Amino acid sequence: MLDIRDLTAAYGPVTALDGVSFTAPEGKITAVLGANGAGKTSLLRTISGLLRPTKGTAYLADQDLSRVPVERMSRLGLAHVPEGRGVITELTVEENLRLGRLGRADRAKPTDLERIYTLFPKLADRRHKTAHVLSGGERQMLVIGRALLATPKVLLLDEPSLGLAPRIVAQIFDLLKSLVESDGLTIVLVEQNARSALSIADYGAVLNLGKLVVHDDAAVLAADDTLRHAYLGF
Template identity: 75%
Template sequence: MLTISELSAAYGPVRALDRVSFTAERGRVTAVLGANGAGKTTLLRTVSGLHRADGGTVELDGHRLDQVPADRMPGLGLAHVPEGRGVITELTVEENLRLGGLGRGRRVDGADLERVYELFPVLADRRAATAHVLSGGERQMLVIGRALMARPTMLLLDEPSLGLAPRIVGQIFELLRGLVESESLSVLLVEQNARSALSIAHRGVVLNLGRVVADDDAATLAADDQLRHAYLGF
């Protein structure tokens, strides 16, 4: 379980997170929602050690993360897929995947690769191709697969649907829900498309100007007309 308590972060004089507190339970999808500038990406960057917190704590399964360098996070079970589908285009699909396994500090074996290829058959078909030939959807699958190579217990995903066709978004979201149900993986999902995110999430947290304004099960948030119109845009 990921426990975030009174977490605050700033960029110079601008406070991006203001005493944010919530939990993301094991084996569930927790969606973090809100308008642009609400603090969603900063939240993930602070949890994963890419941005230093000004106060508060982050714990994963009882281990404090808020003072841990970003490069040690995979060894503690946390993987972060930032916005932007950052693959190394000069490397092959398989080489990109193998890099993900190195983050856990152990040798990558064939079972790790086959597990990802079973989840993403299109990557298996393109394993020897360089990543620059992949479509946007295939690159998103590759960065998720690369994160899964470290066998995390908590996966942070930032805007995985951005710029993708609805059909591809649906495939990726269904895969995430399946991973959570079959492997007890926890997912903290930042997503601008609130309707799609709530359709697969178990719980939702709504941010506004760096503060939590709602924290409830996904179905309750989706049914709250006032909340949806004020903060979620649907």
């Protein structure tokens, strides 16, 4: 579904990605792991067009994403949830959710919204409340729900567990796994919590200083003591 080929990107003179290549298979979770500064966030930003590559590209099915304007990514089936749980606090929960359909030709239908409320019952309880009243975990649910309203084929998630209680992290990771199983969604998950990410992922890609160290089955990476100690911190 997502084919990354020799992807290279930089911030001015600083190389953020250096010839990264791997495939995120359709209907699977691929965890992108590594220490701070490894290039994980830069990888997602480059795939979604927020950072333009200096070399290489990413393909969504047969579409070369390096030639696609950022505002068209949603219509191609790509949704990106950046780190930071960015919501518009002055808008209600439901108004924030409806923003997820703005990049598409159609608009959110009541059935679309009700599905999000079924996935995230806490959002249903607060649908008419402004987003500033939400907890950190609820805001993370809101930005994921907003991305799902765009009906993506591929969901890019950057550090969804950051700053959340373990119980909330477990709920979100369980939901991601269920979306893959029920909807065939393809997920690329950037995570600092490598142990938790590998527990739900099918595949893993480990980055170090902008370079790909290894891409393999998640179970293989989790069982490699040398790799875990050197790059994954557990």
